[in-house]
Amino acid sequence: MGTLEQAAARFADRELVLVVDDRDQAVFLACPADGIDVQRLERLHALGGGMVVLGLPESAARRLALPAPWRQTHGARHTVGGHGPRKLALTAPIDAAAGIDGGWSLRDRALTMRVAADPDSRSSDLTIPGHVYPALVDERPRSAAAAAIELARLSGRAPAVALCAVVDRQGRVASLREARLDDRLGRLQVAPVAELQSGSIARQAAELSIGCTLPTRDGMFRAVGYAAADADPATVVLIHGDPAARTMPLVHVHVACLFGDAFGSLLCDCRRQLDGAATAIVRDGAGVIVYAKPRQPTAAACVCDEPIDGALVAGLLQAAGVRELRLLDGGRQAQLQEDLRRCGLVVAR
Numbered sequence: 001m002g003t004l005e006q007a008a009a010r011f012a013d014r015e016l017v018l019v020v021d022d023r024d025q026a027v028f029l030a031c032p033a034d035g036i037d038v039q040r041l042e043r044l045h046a047l048g049g050g051m052v053v054l055g056l057p058e059s060a061a062r063r064l065a066l067p068a069p070w071r072q073t074h075g076a077r078h079t080v081g082g083h084g085p086r087k088l089a090l091t092a093p094i095d096a097a098a099g100i101d102g103g104w105s106l107r108d109r110a111l112t113m114r115v116a117a118d119p120d121s122r123s124s125d126l127t128i129p130g131h132v133y134p135a136l137v138d139e140r141p142r143s144a145a146a147a148a149i150e151l152a153r154l155s156g157r158a159p160a161v162a163l164c165a166v167v168d169r170q171g172r173v174a175s176l177r178e179a180r181l182d183d184r185l186g187r188l189q190v191a192p193v194a195e196l197q198s199g200s201i202a203r204q205a206a207e208l209s210i211g212c213t214l215p216t217r218d219g220m221f222r223a224v225g226y227a228a229a230d231a232d233p234a235t236v237v238l239i240h241g242d243p244a245a246r247t248m249p250l251v252h253v254h255v256a257c258l259f260g261d262a263f264g265s266l267l268c269d270c271r272r273q274l275d276g277a278a279t280a281i282v283r284d285g286a287g288v289i290v291y292a293k294p295r296q297p298t299a300a301a302c303v304c305d306e307p308i309d310g311a312l313v314a315g316l317l318q319a320a321g322v323r324e325l326r327l328l329d330g331g332r333q334a335q336l337q338e339d340l341r342r343c344g345l346v347v348a349r
């Protein structure tokens with residue numbers, strides 16, 4: 001059983017797992033909110049040391065008619081989870097509308113979380129203000145909260161999680177290394193965030209992407225566009241044939257190069273690589289070209305050495321049915337190869 005399957009099995013059994021934020025390395029404890037009870041909430045508090053919040057995807061926030069995160073209505077962003085820009089967007093605290101006695105106790109807060117997590121609950125099942133803080137989780141950016149919600153989906157539970165940052169008594173956010181030194185935390189499963197992120201992108205790309213048939217000089221491709229966030233440039237995926245049915249299909253990951261790709265600049269090799277990849281893939285019968293745009297606009301003539309977002313590429317390849325691959329020009333992209341493997345893809349050496 002792989003790490004992802006193990007973490008999903010633990011989550012399905014309502015066990016606590018550790019989730020590490022890819023960006024600021026903050027460690028969170030997570031438990032599926034639809035299965036939380038007094039004992040689990042108590043463990044989250046005791047082991048995490050931070051405030052326990054209820055992570056909900058935006059679809060759940062709409063279903064429950066929760067107000068927009070306070071950062072939008074009050075200017076300042078209310079956050080938990082420590083330093084850096086990667087914080088949770090909290091909204092007004094909630095209580096279950098029925099079955100609670102004041103809302104303060106662990107029993108009451110666990111019940112409120114279960115009610116909010118229930119896919120059949122509506123806004124009338126909650127009251128505001130209450131004693132449980134929901135954090136609205138944008139599932140597109142890479143965060144520990146988004147990974148935990150993906151783990152909940154994957155383990156067959158409702159997409160809602162009880163989250164607690166692992167902090168010391170001074171409020172300093174622990175690293176994974178520090179968390180593992182604690183006997184009780186060290187025994188918990190660590191969720192494989194990279195795999196959860198690429199899985200989340202694959203699921204969303206299947207739902208959100210826009211595609212068309214694209215005849216080219218080399219042959220027919222299916223073009224699919226996907227943007228990880230509203231402000232991000234779309235990544236275009238060109239699929240030839242049926243890569244899912246092909247053993248080790250060819251994949252070319254290309255960083256958009258205006259001068260090279262569009263004008264045939266001889267200052268770099270980009271156009272030749274792109275043309276060569278399309279020809280090789282069509283000759284091979286099936287394969288994928290991922291055409292990624294650099295995150296930041298740049299004045300540089302060629303940006304083909306820019307780092308590539310491995311989880312995004314992996315997710316889009318998975319959405320195209322690719323589980324194993326041969327990377328064209330892979331020697332140049334050692335880091336990408338490593339990232340794709342971390343996301344669960346098999347990359348030929």
Ligand SMILES: [Zn+2]
Binds near residue numbers: 261269271302
């Ligand atoms: Zn170039």
